[in-house]
Every structure is written in C-alpha cells, then in structure tokens.
Amino acid sequence: MSDALLIKFLALMGFVVVVNVILFWRQNVDMSESKADLEATIQMLERKKTNLLMKNTDLERQAHRMALKMEHLEIEVRDYSQARHDRKNLPMVFFVTPTKRRPEQKADLTRLGQTLAHIPNLFWILVEDAEGPSDMIRDLLDRLKMTQTSAHLAVSTPEKMRMNASDPNWKLPRGVEQRNAALEYLRTNHASWHRGAVYFGDDDNTYDWRLFDEIRKINRVGVWPVGIVGGLIVEAPIVASNGTVTGFTAKWKPERPFPIDMAAFAVNLSLIVENRDAGFSFDVPRGYQESHFLTSLKLSRNDLEPRADFCSKVYVWHTRTEKAQLSKKDLQRTLDPAQLSEPERNAIA
Numbered sequence: 001m002s003d004a005l006l007i008k009f010l011a012l013m014g015f016v017v018v019v020n021v022i023l024f025w026r027q028n029v030d031m032s033e034s035k036a037d038l039e040a041t042i043q044m045l046e047r048k049k050t051n052l053l054m055k056n057t058d059l060e061r062q063a064h065r066m067a068l069k070m071e072h073l074e075i076e077v078r079d080y081s082q083a084r085h086d087r088k089n090l091p092m093v094f095f096v097t098p099t100k101r102r103p104e105q106k107a108d109l110t111r112l113g114q115t116l117a118h119i120p121n122l123f124w125i126l127v128e129d130a131e132g133p134s135d136m137i138r139d140l141l142d143r144l145k146m147t148q149t150s151a152h153l154a155v156s157t158p159e160k161m162r163m164n165a166s167d168p169n170w171k172l173p174r175g176v177e178q179r180n181a182a183l184e185y186l187r188t189n190h191a192s193w194h195r196g197a198v199y200f201g202d203d204d205n206t207y208d209w210r211l212f213d214e215i216r217k218i219n220r221v222g223v224w225p226v227g228i229v230g231g232l233i234v235e236a237p238i239v240a241s242n243g244t245v246t247g248f249t250a251k252w253k254p255e256r257p258f259p260i261d262m263a264a265f266a267v268n269l270s271l272i273v274e275n276r277d278a279g280f281s282f283d284v285p286r287g288y289q290e291s292h293f294l295t296s297l298k299l300s301r302n303d304l305e306p307r308a309d310f311c312s313k314v315y316v317w318h319t320r321t322e323k324a325q326l327s328k329k330d331l332q333r334t335l336d337p338a339q340l341s342e343p344e345r346n347a348i349a
C-alpha cells in the first residue's frame, strides 16, 4: 500500500469513527430527552390520578351528605303529613265575635283576623250589630282566606234597647242579640259536629296562640285567667291543690255566681246544642251576662275545669282600643263614605 493510500485510508477511518461518535452522542441525547419527556408525562399522570382520587373522595362525601339530606327530608315529609293529619283531627274552635261599626272597627278586626287566620281548625262567627253584613268585613274575610272557615252574620240590637243606651245611668249590655244569633247559628248549622268548643272573643282583646290549645282541651267548660281586667293585673280562678276551682280573684261583684269575664271561659258545643234556650239576656243586671249564660247551660262552679297550667298562665288580655279622638264633624263624616277621601275611606271601611 502506498503512503498516500494509507493516509487516505486512515483519514477515511477517522471520519467513520467521528461520524459514529457523533451518531452515538446524538442517540444518547435523544434517549435522555425522551426519557425526561416520559418522566414528565408520568408525573403529570400521577398528579392527575391524585386529583381524580381527591375528586372521587369529594364526590363520595357529597353523595353521603345527599343521602343524609334525603333521609332528613323524608322524615320531615312524614312529620309534615302527620302534623296535617293531627291538625285535621283537632277539635273545632268556634270563635264568636260580636262587632259594631265604629272608626276603630277595621283596625281591631284586621288585628284579630290576622291572629285567627293562623289557627288550625278554627271557625270564626262574626256577628255585626247592623241591618246587614258590611262590605268591609266581607273583604277582610276574603283577604284572610277565611270565607270558607267563617260565618258573617248581622243582627241589629232592638231599637228600645238602643234608646236606654243613651241614658248615662244605663249601660247597655253589649253583644246580647249578636251572641244569641251566633248560638242559634251553631244549633242550626253545626249541631252534628262531634268535638267543638265555643268561645266568645271580643274584637279588641289580645289572644295568645296558646289560648286555642287550651280551648280545645275542655271537656264541658274550661276557665283560665284574663290579664288586665276588672281593675286588676289579672283576674283568675283560684285552684286548690287537688285541681278544683274553689274561688275567684275578682274584685268587681265577687258575689256573682261566676265572677269571670267573657274571655275567661269556653264551653262544649254539645252543651249549646243540648240546651236550646241557653243564651244571653237584656234582663239581667250589669256584669251578669257570663253568669246568666253559664247557669242557663245548667253548669255550676263545680263543673269548671281549670286550664292554662291550672290557671297560672295568661293567654288572653282584656285590652281595649282607645276611642278615636275625632271632631263631631269628622265623626259625622265617618257615617257617609261619600264624604270621605280615598285614604280616609280605606282607613275605616
């Protein structure tokens, strides 16, 4: 081999080696690059897996919470229908309200109606001292959604009784004719009602919801204290430790057979149906309406069932609405709606 050839050969070999080294190096770089890529992908996938696992745990927790909520709702629904069922089976309360037209009447009846509209199984008997039922009360019952659970009656107090009402020495017993009309209405329309209690609730008293639970509990005649009445903080039956009523705290005419307020008692509907002549009267001394009525139901003091935690709780107050201080002219205008402005009419009619 000539030198020149040998040199060429060596140069070629050298070139091959260099190319191989370069190729090998390149391959190595490629491999480490793809290895790094793979590792990054694995890391990313692992992060994703962790995330998904966390999400899964979260969803499982949520599912558990939802299941608990469902269970809760099911119990609530069951309780609700039970409560509805219980409410439907409550004894009926017949709430009798005699009422008379006066500037404060709409305000008083709105307040009372908004109390009564919340009471289950209550039937409101409104009896106006008027020739006919007023639009004002009809609209009120409509607004309260109580047209189906009320009776709206009207009966005038006889003229001769009105006449001695103007005599300053004569106090006209209020609501005699109207309460009697309510009793007659009950005998005619609700005689077959099996469980019901009748209560006389004036339009200006204040009633606690708990009173209605007490009214429903009576067997024949229930009694309870009345707040701020008869010049006292409370007028209450006195209850002996054996649970019988042995007296009354009344200061005004304590000699009455039943020295209690109209708001202090409720009677079983069946007593009213059985005693067809029982009622109120113009012919009894002032303050004797309650005694007259209870006696006409053939009840005596021994029959009184003390309610409201043995007469230790007050659920009704004999509040009174202050008479509006109106001028003679304004008072006259209240009698004729045509003379009233729109808001004036809305205030009272």
Ligand SMILES: *[C@@H]1O[C@H](CO)[C@@H](O)[C@H](O)[C@H]1NC(C)=O
Residues within 6 Å of the ligand: 160, 161, 164, 170
């Ligand atoms: C009220 O008027 C009626 C009818 O005129 C009469 O019978 C009654 O005795 C009068 N009462 C009083 C207390 O004046």
Ligand SMILES: *[C@@H]1O[C@H](CO)[C@@H](O)[C@H](O)[C@H]1NC(C)=O
Residues within 6 Å of the ligand: 091, 194, 195, 196, 197, 215, 216, 217, 218, 219, 220, 268, 269, 270
């Ligand atoms: C009223 O009397 C009847 C029996 O006449 C009774 O079934 C009922 O429980 C009593 N009480 C009420 C609130 O109806």
Ligand SMILES: *[C@@H]1O[C@H](CO)[C@@H](O)[C@H](O)[C@H]1NC(C)=O
Residues within 6 Å of the ligand: 240, 241, 242, 243, 244, 246
């Ligand atoms: C209850 O107690 C009163 C007063 O102590 C008593 O007069 C009455 O006879 C008692 N009634 C009963 C049913 O025990």
